[in-house]
Amino acid sequence: MSHAPRNREETLVLDKTQVDKKLQRPRLYRVLLHNDDYTTREFVVWILKVVFHKSEAEATAIMWHVHRTGNGRAGAYTREVAETKVAEVTQAAEKAEFPLLCTMEPEDTGDE
Numbered sequence: 001m002s003h004a005p006r007n008r009e010e011t012l013v014l015d016k017t018q019v020d021k022k023l024q025r026p027r028l029y030r031v032l033l034h035n036d037d038y039t040t041r042e043f044v045v046w047i048l049k050v051v052f053h054k055s056e057a058e059a060t061a062i063m064w065h066v067h068r069t070g071n072g073r074a075g076a077y078t079r080e081v082a083e084t085k086v087a088e089v090t091q092a093a094e095k096a097e098f099p100l101l102c103t104m105e106p107e108d109t110g111d112e
């Protein structure tokens with residue numbers, strides 16, 4: 001930015017592309033847990049605490065929401081972090097022989 005032109009009043013002049021770039025925020029992806037009949041409630045709460053850093057109370061509330069409604073949001077992260085969380089949940093579920101499904105999808109940007 002140090003080479004951006006300055007006008008006579010020595011204020012920084014930015015063209016539209018530079019302004020747009022300054023306003024960009026990374027797209028966030030929500031990570032979803034899906035209900036099933038076989039994964040234990042304890043395992044889901046444990047996943048929410050260990051992988052998503054939720055408190056016991058938050059983890060329990062999210063688990064019950066997923067159990068009642070079919071799915072629920074464990075958190076929202078940049079793409080690579082969300083991909084890592086999905087992989088961690090999937091690996092832990094496979095290791096424990098639970099069919100727990102974890103997916104990710106883009107969050108609404110909130111622009112316009």
Ligand code: TYC
Binds near residue numbers: 037063064066067
């Ligand atoms: N429905 C499961 C049970 O009753 C509990 C459960 C909750 C499973 C959330 C998956 O993502 C899930 N044991």
